[in-house]
C-alpha cells in the first residue's frame with residue numbers, strides 16, 4: 470500500500486478526505502499533521518483526532534503544526550465551517566493525545582526515516598507546515614514521492630478573493646516555496662473540485678448506510694452544504710479535499726495536464742493567485758500536474774463504498 474501523510478485543517482471536507490483514506494486499504498496513513506487554516510490550529514489538531522477516533526483509528530497520530538502563515542496574519546473560515554470547524558456532527562472525544570513533536574519535525578523525521586520516494590504528502594489546507602519543513606530540512610525534497618494538494622483555482626477565479634482560492638490565499642508565501650521546490654506536484658484546484666458537487670440524493674445514501682461514521686459524516690456534510698446553498702442558491706456543494714485522496718485511489722477518474730504554475734505573492738489585487746500556464750505560452754518547464762475535470766458519479770460511488778467500510 471502507498472504511504473501518505475495528510476496535512477490538514479478540518480474542516481468538514483478535510484474530514485471526508487481523512488475518512489476516505491481510512492476506508493481505503495490501498496493507502497497507509499503514516500500520520501496526520503494539523504495546520505491553522507479553516508480555524509486555528511488548536512481546533513484543527515483536535516478535530517483531526519476526533520475524526521480519527523470516529524473512524525476507529527486511534528493508532529494514527531496527529532502532530533500539531535504552525536499556528537499562522539509564514540508572512541501574512543491568519544485568515545480563517547468559520548463562515549463556512551462553523552465555530553469549531555466541524556459543526557453539524559457530534560464526534561467522540563479523542564482517546565489519543567496529540568503528539569509532542571511539532572508537525573514540521575514530524576514531517577522531517579518521517580521523510581528522512583523512509584527510503585527515497587516512499588511517502589506522498591497530501592496537503593488539504595494552507596501549505597505552511599510543508600513549506601516550513603522544506604525550509605528547515607531541504608534534504609526532505611529528494612525524499613518526497615509526490616505532493617498531491619487541494620488548492621488554487623485559475624479558470625473560474627477564486628473562492629476567497631476574485632483571484633485566489635482559500636488555501637493558497639491564506640499562505641501564498643508557503644505555496645511559493647512548495648511550487649518552486651522541484652518536488653513532483655499535482656494540484657487539485659477549485660476548477661476541478663467544483664465538479665465534485667455533493668447532491669442531496671448522495672447525502673441521503675450516505676445517511677442510509679446507518680453506521681456511526683456515515684451518520685456523523687452526513688451531519689457535517691449537511692451543515693457545510695447549507696452554507697453553499699445559501700451562498701449560491703443551489704442544492705449541491707462541492708467536497709474539495711477528498712478529491713486529493715480520490716485522485717490517489719483512482720487517477721483515471723481525473724483529467725488534467727502538466728503546466729507551469731506560479732504563485733502571486735506581491736500584488737494586493739491578486740495575492741495568492743495560482744497563475745497556470747495552461748497553453749504553455751511562456752515555454753517554461755512544467756512544475757505541476759493541474760487537474761481540471763473529474764468523473765463525479767464514479768467519485769461519489771467510491772466515497773460511499775469506502776466510508777461504508779468504517780465503523
Ligand code: BDR
Nearest residue numbers: 480482483593635636709
Ligand atoms: C479549501 O478551503 C477550505 O475551506 C476547504 O477545507 C478546502 O481545503 C477550498 O477552497
Ligand code: CA
Nearest residue numbers: 480483593594
Ligand atoms: Ca481544508
